[in-house]
Amino acid sequence: MNKIRVGVSVNNDKIEFLCSPEDTVLDVLRDNLRLTGTKEGCGTGDCGACSIILDDKLVCSCLVLAGEVEGSEISTIEGMAIDGKLHPLQQNFLKHAALQCGICTPGILIAAKALLERNPDPTETEVRYWLAGNLCRCTGYDKIIRAVMDAAAEMRS
Amino acid sequence: MCSKKDEMKKKFRVVGTRPIRPDGIEKVTGQALYGADLHAPNMLVGKMLRINEPHAIIKSINISKAQKLPGVKAIITFQDFMEVSTNKTNDILENCLANKKVLYDGHAVAAVAAINSEIAKKALDLIDIELEMLPFVVDVDTAMQKGSPVVQLGRKHENVSDDFSDNVTSFCSFGHGILEDGYKNAAKVIERSFKTPSVHQGYIEPHACLASMTADGRSDLWCCTQGQYNVRAICADIMGIEESKLRVTASEIGGGFGGKTTVFIEPIALALSLKAGHPVKIVMTREEVFKATGPTVSSSIDIKMGMSKLGIITAAHAVIRYEGGAFPNETYELGAQSAFAAYDLKAVKSEGYNVLTNRPAQAAYRAPGAPQAIFAVESAVDELCEQLNLDPLETRLKNAAKKGTKASYGPTFDEIGLIATLESAKKHPHYAAPLAQNQGRGISCGFWFNFGGNTCVSLNINFDGTVGIIEGNPDIGGSRASISQMAAEELGIPLERIRTVIADTNSLGHNDVTDGSRVTFSVGLATIKAAKAAKKEMCKRVAKLWKIHEDAVIWKDGYVLPAGPNAGDQEPLSLKEIAAMSAQTGGPIAGHHEVNAEGAGVSFGVHLVDVEVDPETGQTKILRYTVFQDAGKAVHPSYVEGQMQGGSVQGIGWALNEEYIYDSSGKLQNSGFLDYRIPVASDLPMIEPVILEIPNPGHPYGVRGVGETSIVPPLAAICNAVSRATNIRFTELPLSPPKVLSAILGKE
Amino acid sequence: MVKVKIWGSLVEATGFEYVNVEGTNFIELLENLQLKYPGLRPQIQRGVSLAIDGKIYKESWFTPIRKDSEVVLMPFMIGG
Incomplete structure (x- = not known):
């Protein structure tokens, strides 16, 4: 072949x-x-x-x-953490307990990073629709959405 | 030593806080290793040949062409396995690989190991299978009728009536009191029939394993599982080897929810490895996960319930029929036992049947059997409240089980938290919030037994004063954190000094599967006792050093100190200082505890939900969702909330969208996430968790399992909300838009 | 003698909802139940739990049972 x-x-x-x-x-x-x-x-x-x-x-x-x-x-x-320093999204996922099993976490972090690069100040609805293509079966998304919103706020300040 | 009562009241230092989980960084950076993430040198790829027919006799399997394909190293069928010792193990093996019959769409008949997946797939195409098609049955009610196609003969228990087909394998009934008297005293009696679909746990990580087995039976197995010891017991039995020869290591696990409590590919990988003389890795596709792992039972349930004018349930009867696929299971018992657990009833009866169908063998799914039965009961309670113009929450309070209630499944309840949970819901602003047109509010109680079980924990005090904990239950949602917290609490040291690892099967004694909401309770309990043992040893060492009696020293907040003025005025010694003297005072210091933990304590929850139903499309939107649940003591509140939120959303999916859809030829029509639609972020609002803490007397810190109860109430809560929003009583799940729309149009 | 509540579908095997058997712990009670009521044997072999004073015990042979304990025979439970 x-x-x-x-x-x-x-x-x-x-x-x-x-x-x-x-x-x-x-x-x-x-x-x-x-x-x-x-x-x-x-x-x-x-x-x-x-x-x-x-x-x-x-x-x-x-x-x-x-x-x-x-x-x-x-x-x-x-490649998301640079020189061992976690990205604000990664930090906020840990702080908010936005992962349980963690299998969807890499994909959601990457997707959330792509969102914040385009829209640094998303509404909750915008975060929910942007992440609608990333399934999580453990968390019910609540803590994921909060982590993304908080990371966005931190990155803006 | 302080008494148990004092301990329950004690102020915690670490328990109840929200530290970063110890395995967090690996999981947000992609370093954590899950089932499919391991590679071994010289590894082969294993693939299964699955038959897309619901029921057929296997006339022949010809592997000769496939065997000749270059790169194919081993092919196995059922004939490669020896006879196994028990019915149960044989069922598991026959579910992994069909014996004489294909029993469901997706049932495997052969497996191939090849040098890469391309060749393995080609080899599967070269295996010739000759089948004789048989009539099939996938619906529970049809399968029960005499004359229905029989899935397996000879599985009927002695107490099952001959009026049913041989698919009905088991029957049970529970209850007390005289139903007819109760119905006579009712202002209203209703009889309703309910149906719930089969749904899948939907864990995002497909089953995966890597096996290596040599001719002398020594084997290593890496797999994603909720219980490595259970995997070892099953696989050792199937492979005919002693348990000590098989070391099973649990990978990080990408969700399980009960679905990873048994095996589907692990014995196959071992057998392929043995035959090929190479390590073999098998990773399921998503289609395989849907078709050939263990979804939950589907159900058909009849309820007859009577209620007085004041809202007292005077009598209640449930007939529960569960279909759990092609092999017998015990979920019907759990359904029949949990159906009426939330209520204090004078006359109650619940009957359960297990029925075989041509569907994949069910596996546990979060509070297995309870959501279906309680959906039916809570729907009936709600309808009676509506008809008698009673407040649904007040009515539940009037009937709620409490200390001294004779449970419908037999025992008398001790302290339980249902009334406190209902009271908390009643006081919450959610219950009084206004509703607009096309909106409805639903409420439901939920119940789960909670398990304890066999548990080992080993706790080592390292020479530098750090602590290593070895436990044997895969961390499915933050348990390393909660276990470490309990150890830090007990030892009085900072959390950062503790590392909890999950042992392989040969590094620690037996641990039951991570199931039944048992881990934080049982492993926590064993950890606390292991820490107490280590503390006792440290006290002993210090007593020797101080040349005083053991009883003359005490442990306090991480230090050993003289018990009182008579014992002397020695400076307290810290755990770290004592650890540093380990070698000089008698050698390494450790504590361990082994137990079959009892006293888990039953769990109740109450959910409130507001929905809006679009009359044009039949679509239901969840507007607001609040969960009330007793956690005993929330060790890490964020992960307790996470269990409450996650279970609720799984229940929301079950109520609104999820179902196994079989076509008229008995084939599964939606074996992918596109057509089997689990909730996504944009479907949902925030899920508000309200944690109640009513200490569980069976645990030193009052901990109660919280994992499962949260999936129980959503089915009825949402159905009740939709029914109230539309003024149409729904009795069949899921409440998918077409179903709701056609009911709305039918009413007009 | 200890009074044991039998669940509904097993009553056919004992004839009574409540039966009295000797036994000071879990295993003695189960052995005596099977001896006195052989009809219970298939179910006990398949697996049972005991609720003793409201607490469910899945195995634990040596769990003590007092004469006045509330004892309820239950199916053996497996979960998720």
């Missing part, structure tokens, strides 16, 4: 990998690069656990073919 050679930047590191034509970005992140912080919850783009930022766009990495991302910049959960 023919492998495709792809060069990308992942969390600001230049990386090359070989992939099969049917491999998704999620497959490559998890299995080739061993960046297992990005989770697979459904494989069909319905749960958001595999959310990453691909060239400034929030995407489900299970729906993007790895062979098509040559030259892209990818950000994953592993």
